[in-house]
Amino acid sequence: MTNETARQPSSIELDRRAFRRQQATRSVLLSVGSTLLFAAVVVVTLSLLPGWPRVRDTFFDLGTAAQAWPRVANGFLLNLRVLAYSVITVSICGMALALLRTLRSPVLFPVRALATGYTDLFRGTPLIVVLYLVGFGIPGLQGPRGVIIPTEVLGTIAITLTYSAYVSEVLRAGIESVHPSQRLAARSLGLSHGQSMRIVIIPQAIRKVGPALMNDFVSMQKDVGLISILGAVDAIRAAGIETAKAFNFTPYVLAGLLFVLLAIPTIRLTDWYTARQRRREQMGSIV
Amino acid sequence: MSVLRLEGIHKNYGDAAVLRGIDLAVDAHEVIAVIGASGSGKSTLLRAINLLEPIDDGQIWLGEQDISDPRTKADAVRARIGFVFQHLNLFPHLSVIDNVTLASRHVLRVPIAEATATGMALLERIGLADKAQEYPDRLSGGQQQRAAIVRAVATNPELLLLDEVTSALDPELVGEVLELVRELGAEGTTIIMATHEMAFARDVATRVVFLDQGVIAEEGTPAQVFGAPRNARTKEFLARFTA
Numbered sequence: 001m002t003n004e005t006a007r008q009p010s011s012i013e014l015d016r017r018a019f020r021r022q023q024a025t026r027s028v029l030l031s032v033g034s035t036l037l038f039a040a041v042v043v044v045t046l047s048l049l050p051g052w053p054r055v056r057d058t059f060f061d062l063g064t065a066a067q068a069w070p071r072v073a074n075g076f077l078l079n080l081r082v083l084a085y086s087v088i089t090v091s092i093c094g095m096a097l098a099l100l101r102t103l104r105s106p107v108l109f110p111v112r113a114l115a116t117g118y119t120d121l122f123r124g125t126p127l128i129v130v131l132y133l134v135g136f137g138i139p140g141l142q143g144p145r146g147v148i149i150p151t152e153v154l155g156t157i158a159i160t161l162t163y164s165a166y167v168s169e170v171l172r173a174g175i176e177s178v179h180p181s182q183r184l185a186a187r188s189l190g191l192s193h194g195q196s197m198r199i200v201i202i203p204q205a206i207r208k209v210g211p212a213l214m215n216d217f218v219s220m221q222k223d224v225g226l227i228s229i230l231g232a233v234d235a236i237r238a239a240g241i242e243t244a245k246a247f248n249f250t251p252y253v254l255a256g257l258l259f260v261l262l263a264i265p266t267i268r269l270t271d272w273y274t275a276r277q278r279r280r281e282q283m284g285s286i287v
Numbered sequence: 288m289s290v291l292r293l294e295g296i297h298k299n300y301g302d303a304a305v306l307r308g309i310d311l312a313v314d315a316h317e318v319i320a321v322i323g324a325s326g327s328g329k330s331t332l333l334r335a336i337n338l339l340e341p342i343d344d345g346q347i348w349l350g351e352q353d354i355s356d357p358r359t360k361a362d363a364v365r366a367r368i369g370f371v372f373q374h375l376n377l378f379p380h381l382s383v384i385d386n387v388t389l390a391s392r393h394v395l396r397v398p399i400a401e402a403t404a405t406g407m408a409l410l411e412r413i414g415l416a417d418k419a420q421e422y423p424d425r426l427s428g429g430q431q432q433r434a435a436i437v438r439a440v441a442t443n444p445e446l447l448l449l450d451e452v453t454s455a456l457d458p459e460l461v462g463e464v465l466e467l468v469r470e471l472g473a474e475g476t477t478i479i480m481a482t483h484e485m486a487f488a489r490d491v492a493t494r495v496v497f498l499d500q501g502v503i504a505e506e507g508t509p510a511q512v513f514g515a516p517r518n519a520r521t522k523e524f525l526a527r528f529t530a
Contacts, residue, residue, distance in 0.1 A: 181372060181374075181375040181376075182375065182378065184339060184372065185370075185372065185375070185376050185377075185378070186378075187339065187361075187362075187365060188337055188339060188365055188368075188370035188372075189365065189366070189370075189389060189390040189394065189438075189439075189442075190363070190365040190366025190367075190390055190394040191362070191389075191390070192362045195393055195394075199389070199393060200378050203380050204378070204379065207380060280422060281379055281380060281422040281424055
């Protein structure tokens with residue numbers, strides 16, 4: 001390496017570098033130009049449409065947004081709480097289900113069959129139905145007198161039921177995609193089944209399915225907004241109240257924006273993490 | 288006292304009989320080369336010894352213990368035996384030093400500092416100390432195999448099993464791996480290796496076992512087996528390598 005840097009590159013190489021720099025500048029300019037053009041087309045087209053002023057006032061009114069902000073933001077905190085609980089419970093339940101489904105012992109057939117049935121059932125059922133069943137069904141059972149289960153707990157249960165099924169399938173795919181020789185290598189070192197899973201298989205599985213897994217979690221972030229149908233005043237329900245008060249849909253857009261802002265860091269974080277892993281563990285560049 | 292004793296090992300895959308009565312006793316410090324055509328049962332035999340394949344008949348004794356007894360704790364047995372495969376031995380998500388110290392830390396429960404010191408000494412020895420923090424994919428195939436071999440001996444196993452450790456390597460990388468095996472053998476590690484490297488088997492092995500259609504067709508010192516094979520199948524097999 002040190003020899004290389006000390007060496008003066010040939011004139012051909014210097015030419016090539018100059019050409020590459022020129023190409024790089026060109027592509028930056030082109031992309032800036034095309035972005036500006038695209039934005040201009042969108043803005044002009046919208047402003048030319050006859051209904052645009054009306055749509056703008058109904059959906060993107062800053063005054064209404066400012067008025068709705070405190071209540072929507074407050075509601076959003078409820079979404080965040082449910083999300084925080086759900087991320088933990090879904091991770092645990094999803095992993096447990098995935099591990100159950102990868103067990104091979106014949107004695108455990110019923111466990112495996114139950115886990116399979118569970119994922120089939122809850123991946124097929126619309127979340128909204130699960131929310132109604134849990135949200136109104138569980139309180140309807142009339143358990144111990146005087147015990148009222150908070151809506152956020154019910155919401156967390158419903159979301160966990162549905163999303164554990166999705167996440168477990170992604171994790172199972174990851175576990176099964178790790179080359180069998182890795183399992184053999186782990187076992188031949190004397191690691192137990194559990195240790196092989198924990199130290200060797202699962203870390204590799206999660207790396208392989210990282211993006212797919214994050215997809216499910218981002219999807220879950222916004223589905224947390226569905227708990228509003230249980231009557232909890234979350235961001236969506238708060239937006240609904242404000243919309244009714246102002247007769248203007250901007251509060252919904254505001255709530256939507258909050259969910260987007262919540263999702264973006266997660267998405268970027270995953271991209272960054274995946275890229276870092278690849279740089280560190282894999283050789284060379286990817287063509 | 289043998290390190291390992293095999294008595295009448297049988298193994299079937301469905302209707303195919305892969306091992307048909309293997310008897311073999313291995314003493315301490317022996318280096319056994321198991322040779323034979325592909326499909327003769329070399330890998331199956333090694334995997335059976337490490338309990339990665341359940342056998343269908345016979346007994347395997349590791350020291351005084353019958354490890355083919357189903358009541359045996361397989362993990363504990365495997366911790367006493369080192370095993371290196373053809374390829375994909377190392378765990379790609381762990382650094383080289385973490386790979387080498389894994390069994391010490393998690394199976395033998397050696398303190399991390401101690402395990403790391405032992406691991407670094409081993410890497411030093413194979414000239415890979417500067418790669419300790421790298422990930423396996425950054426190493427050449429030969430470096431990976433040498434790291435896999437020192438990982439297998441890091442826990443001082445009673446027996447080292449090598450399953451065609453050079454088969455997946457470029458010819459120029461084979462030498463460095465075989466050199467390490469030669470050194471380990473010279474230091475007294477008991478080794479059973481399945482190999483296609485006939486010259487190496489002749490030079491390094493203390494005993495050569497020729498496996499043919501699931502039985503030991505011939506065994507003896509390298510001089511006997513390579514110099515004056517008695518069995519017609521052995522002659523035929525070796526002729527292909529010397530031609």
